[in-house]
Amino acid sequence: MSARCAYCDAELRPNSMFCFECGQLVQGATPPVPAGFAAPPPVAPQQAASPAAATIRPEAERPVVPLPPVWQPAPSARPAEAATAAPAPAAPAAASASGRVRLRFSTGEQVVVAGRAIIGRQPHSTAQNEGAQAVEVHDPSRSVSRVHLIVEVDANGVSAADAGSGNGSDLERGGVRMPLREGRPAALHPGDRLWIGEVSIEVDAA
Structure with a gap:
């Protein structure tokens, strides 16, 4: 079956790039969209999603993990002081029974x-x-x-x-x-x- 022009429906010659009837470029050309129809959106080439990109979530969706409290060294224990009884003051030189x-x-x-x-x-x-x-x-x-x-x-x-x-x-x-x-x-x-x-x-x- 011979190819026909998408613009004027004239029969095209084999391997011709132009329509001899309307002069339009026919090889690889996209036919015009009829009035009342929207042109289809261009299809973006699909890219393979990397594993890393699949796991990255927006900042707002990331769970908030509380940080551990700042470690501080425990105060060094003071050496236990030896419990020494205070020496009792010497009693006054008491007078004898006879004073x-x-x-x-x-x-x-x-x-x-x-x-x-x-x-x-x-x-x-x-x-x-x-x-x-x-x-x-x-x-x-x-x-x-x-x-x-x-x-x-x-x-x-x-x-x-x-x-x-x-x-x-x-x-x-x-x-x-x-x-x-x-x-x-x-x-x-x-x-x-x-x-x-x-x-x-x-x-x-x-």
């Missing part, structure tokens, strides 16, 4: 005090006025005042206070010396040492 205490002087003298005692180079007058016991200290260097120290023994223990001396009085405990103030008694403990000038006094229960 007395022993004073040991560095000069070699020992005196037992009962109640209130005035200690110094010449304490007799002051002690008599106060109704206290006079304890005289022999001090050739005269570092001890006439009335230097007051020691008192009562039901609470033993205490000492400076009597307004010129060189002052000290309380030595554990190798540490602390000054005694005038009129302010300080409690004494066993083994304490009192200093009046260059003379020291150890306090022991009688």
Whole structure:
């Protein structure tokens, strides 16, 4: 069957590129679309979908995966502190059942005090006025005042206070010396040492 022109329906010659009747290009030409019909949309060549493209989803469709919390090192445990009981303070040098205490002087003298005692180079007058016991200290260097120290023994223990001396009085405990103030008694403990000038006094229960 011979080919015919798509434009004028004239018979075409074999292997001809043009219609000799209407002059239209006929070889490989697309016939015109009749009025009232829409031209078919061009068909895009299909591309093989890659496996990676098939698995990629839009950002909005991706599930939100919560990130793990930031790791922080646990605080290092502080070494357990050894539970050591605080050493109980030494009890005051309590007076004996008879209400007395022993004073040991560095000069070699020992005196037992009962109640209130005035200690110094010449304490007799002051002690008599106060109704206290006079304890005289022999001090050739005269570092001890006439009335230097007051020691008192009562039901609470033993205490000492400076009597307004010129060189002052000290309380030595554990190798540490602390000054005694005038009129302010300080409690004494066993083994304490009192200093009046260059003379020291150890306090022991009688």
